[in-house]
Amino acid sequence: MKTSELRQRFLQYFERQGHRRVASSPVIGPADDPTVMWTNAGMVQFKDLFLGKEKRDYSRATTSQKCLRAGGKHNDLDQVGFTARHHTFFEMLGNFSFGDYFKADAIRFAWEFVTGPVAAGNLGLDPSRLWITVFEGAEGVPADTEAEELWKAAGVPPERILRFGKKDNFWQMGDTGPCGPCSEMHYDRGAHIPGDELPNGEGDRVMEIWNLVFMQYERDGNGVLTPLPKPSIDTGMGLERTASILQGVDTNYEIDLFQPIFDAIWAVAKVKPEERREHTNRTASQVIADHIRAATFMSFDGVVPSNEGRGYVLRKIIRRALRFGRKLGIEGLFFADLAPAVFQAMGDQYPELLPEVGRIQKVIHREERQFSQTLSTGLRTLEALDVSGGALAGSDIFRLYDTYGFPVDLVEDWCRERGVKADIAGFQAELGAQRTRARAAMKTHDLRLSGDLAVLADLPQTRFTGYDHLEGQAHVVALFDAQSRRVKQLSGEGYVLLDRTPFYAQSGGQVGDHGQLRFEGGMAEVLDCTAPAPKRHLHRVAVQGTLLENMSVSAQVYTIRRRRVRAHHTATHLLHAALREVLGTHVKQAGSVVDDTRLRFDFTHFAPLEPEQIAEVERLATREALKCLPTHVNEMDIDEALASGAMALFGEKYGEVVRVVQVPGFSTELCGGTHVMNTGEIGVVKIISEGAVSAGVRRIEAVAGDMALELLQSDEAMIQGLSRQANSGREALPEVFTAKDQRITQLERELKEAKLKAASGGGSAEQVEQVKGLKLVTAAVEGLEGNALRELMDQVRTRHPDAVIALASKVAEGKVAALVSVAPGLPQDAGALFKAMLPALGGRGGGKKDLAQGGGTHPEGIPQALEALRAAL
Template structure:
């Protein structure tokens, strides 16, 4: 059975049993959940449903979810390629019940699907090869005898139902919250595989294929368990694992899904076909095959390589694949060229990949090019290290690895070639320390519903009226004080929940509204509006007046309409900028973040290079063409599938429901957006781009102003240009030429000054101190204003006068900056080491540096310590 058929059978089976088939969410964790970096299980997109923070129009669902495990709690990266089962990217099949059915139906569904006949849409696995595990009870939690009885009722032989402890058969979302026992289905692959013939034993013989989690308890902060009012089901079946069983192969990597990818890899590898199965070659090819799938979907979902967060994980995955490519003898760039093979393997399930292949390939190719620079930089760093001790310290290896991304195995190779020891123990200690810090940093908790704010999930959703009005009567549904405690009356500062409101809650980059809530005798100044739970708008207020604000009373909610108008203008301008960027730069451009407030807009987007000035002007022209045309905008609520089919843009990191709002400027822009917008583009006025730059590798940022803010910016620019023109006594249109001429003159004067200083410092060697120490000529010289390149040129001139000598040159560049260069002629390197001499000098000038025996360079921040530094050099030679 092909993997694509298996995936579809699973979804069809549960669809026929009343489940909503829900599309896979992004591999990137939800933008509003700081506890999740990656989607590492099928339940992630339903987390708020399980927690009761969100409700949808269905109570049972089925998915084939794209998952990533390469960081945080679930991190399989180091095992990938070396085992038959580990992946960074994989698909998890799952069925879910949100307070609908529970154990009886979940167990019956699972057993029927796994063992039922294939001609009835099931998988037809032999029941005699299947084992089921249940929770045996621990720490006061009773054994799950109910599950045992239900499995037996479904048809599992009693002697094939085994009980295990909390490690294997108890699941919890976190230290607190939903938890419960779970049951796993295991498959015995036969005696031809090494290992135990029972579940959870050693070896590969018996393999887990499906985990059914029974969420039936809620754990509080004290560790106490109480039954959930609406028990739920969360299951996860590994697509690749089950496919390997159905296709009768030994490894996940041998299933049909990977074959197009391996074909592409072997076309580029310098490995004889007869040697492909050899352990080193097989491992390397599996690493690359796994990592190209992961990297393709990560970039598709908006991640770009960088030195932090998700981008750092992607960078590690790419560079790990490139290192293993070297083991296959692949020369030159190759990783980005594998993207089409991922589409060939998975395009039937993810057809949306095709339109993004060019962008994905360019992103990966850029990282490949960068890595070649990394190798060059890393080798330079290695060459500059002090190796006098005969070893490379672990801290330096870690610095190369962590700061420059230089592979540790290449450090080992470099050391081996030079007969140097490689302190891997010290490296591993530094790595463990970093991981410990990383784990501590990952222990963040979702504080959005801290205190009594958790009650928001049980209160009626706020009806948002702000698309139509900026003022409305509303009822106070709940009050919370500044400490998030629920109160009946509120004074001072706190939070107000209304039954409906014209106030927009911060979301999608748009800031929250401000304004006033009024009732007789009380005025509440609204300083912000947020939605800590979906569709629950909390008004941040400061209460004033003759009395407190009371729960249940009616208020007049008035938005600051003038501020809202400026926000609307900037938000619609953001949509126009997005469309113009795609028109000018290409359809690979996707939003990667935004901020919309009354004063400006900030728009982050994926692109590979800085924008040319002409491109910025063209983007501005296209946007202002739309604002000058005064076109009517439209908004429409429709099913998300219909919206996407109509070409609406979905934004990176946003979470959408079953129905979405589509905002359009006809013929120019169409995006999914819940924000507030102008009714006519003419309301925006002028749009002016004020800056463009990089914020991360492959991510650019535009900042712009619209309307009154744009007018204010233009007036400031006019005033500045006028002042500059008057200062240099030239017409405005000639300013560019005048400034260029002055810059050229400054550069020429700087060059002349540098040459004069160098000539004065080098002429005749009058300032040189020449002495004999230990039978060697030692030359020291201190100058000012000679920077690195010129100092090396000066060293060459001093060497012509002193063919056999130890020479130390120092140049004061500023009150807190000193450059030092130490040279040892080749005939003296047996008795003097330039790097060691520089190291002896460094403490006296608060400096550092390094190099080879014949030449070392460094610097310091304490020029006044130079006499002591020269004395230390003489002492080291004596």
């Protein structure tokens, strides 16, 4: 059975059981969840549903989720390639119940799908090769005898059900929150596979294929478990693992999904066909095959290699693949060329990869080139390390590995060639300490609902009216003081939750609205509006008077500020579309900030924009704005929206129903922000700056609407001021400034020549003497530095070709420049002589045997410096 058929069978089975098929979320973790870097399981996109923070119009779901486990709590990176089943990138099939069915149905579904007849859409696996594990009980939590009995009722022989402890059969979302026992399905692949005969043992013989999590408890900060009022189900079946069983192969890497990738690898590897199964070659090729899938999907989702966060993980994956490429004898750059093979293998499920393959290859290729330079840098650093004691310290090896990404095996090779011991144990200790720090950092929890704000999830949702109205009546649902403690009345600063509001809550790069809440006996200035819990708009306020719970208020957004924000937000969409038209469809939004003063737009691109390109982007965006077209905003199903061509931003979290904002004929994006009703409100779009944010990411800052007018008026005032200063019309300013620049250049040249002539004096400033049998020429001058001092040195060399020459120039108060030259054939070293002068000059510098140069801060020390030079001869 092909992997694509397995995927569809799973999803179709659960659709028949009343589940909603939900599209895979990106491998990037949700932007509004700081605790998740990657989507490492199918439940990540449903986290807020399990926590009760979000409601949807379905209570059952099924997915085939793209997952990444490379960093943080779930990190399989070091095992990838060496085992039959570990991957950094993989797909997890899952079925979920949000307070609907529980253990009985989850177990029945799983057993029926896995063992039921193939003709009925199931998998038909042999029940006698399946093992089931359940929770044996621990730390006051009873054994899951309920699940055990339900498995028996489903048809599992009692002797095929085993009990295990908390490590294997208890799941929790974090140190606090939902948790519960889990039940796993394992498959015995046969005695020909090395490993134990029972689940959770060593080796790959008995392999876990499906985990059923029964969320039935809530753990508080004291570790106390309380039964959940609505228990839920979260399951995950490994697509690649199950495919390997159905296809009768020994490892995940032998399934059909990987075949096109291996074909591409062997096409460039310097390995004979009969040697490909040899352990070292097989492991190296598996690492590369896994990593190109991970790198492709990470790059597709907008990640670019960098030294921090997600970019650092991508960098490690690419560099690890390149190191293993060397083990296969691959010379030069190759990894980016494998990306098309990923589409060939997975394009039927992910057709959106095709138009992005070129951009993905550019991202990877850029890192490949840089890593070649990294290897050179690492080698230079390695050569400079102290190994005089016969050993290379573990801390030095770790610094090479962590800072430069330098391969440890290359360090070991370098040490062996020189008879030096590599302290690998010390390196491992440093690496372990780093992992401990990383694990500790990953234990942070979601602080958005800390303290009394946690009650927001249980309070009624706020009805947002601000798309159509900027003012309206509302009632106070809850009040919190400045320390986020819930109160019944509020004076001074704090937070207000309303039942309805026209205030936009900060989201998607757009800032929260400002305005006022007016009530009987007082008013509150709204300083910001956020949504710590979905659809709960929390207003940060400064209250004059006393605000009470359940009080009626009149809410009013500041109209001018909202109008400016709105213009900038729609202008951002225009800029995005214009950038894609001018630069190419590889351009994708990588972040934005939209407020009332300006817009900031980050996007994927690999080079600075040329002035002509910036001008063209401005022209296209402004042209669309000045067409004065009405914008179209529609709500539609997420799948329908994406099928219509609407652009989604990776990392953003979308519900099943989304808003599609369209500038007809030019831009269509998913966006929950506020926008102009007519593009004429935007007026001119003017780019203020363009620059780099990180490797492969550029940033534009721009203004539109009122703020564009303010910028143009400011620029006009500056031009008029320059015209008055130059006593010239504005049209003549370029010629005036060009003439002034030419005149300044000429005067600087004449001044330099005059200084040089005065300093040289035909040689009158030179002091010629014999020191230790050598001809020494010295001169102390003023006003010369850089090229001028070097020109003077050339003149002195012409007059004294066989001498040691030292020139020192007082450039200004607190600044001195100096040069030392040694004639060819003389044994002295100019660099060493110059170093003898430096203490007296209070400076630094150096050079080669024939010429050294530098400067300092003590021009009064010139006589002592020249004396030190004499002593050093």
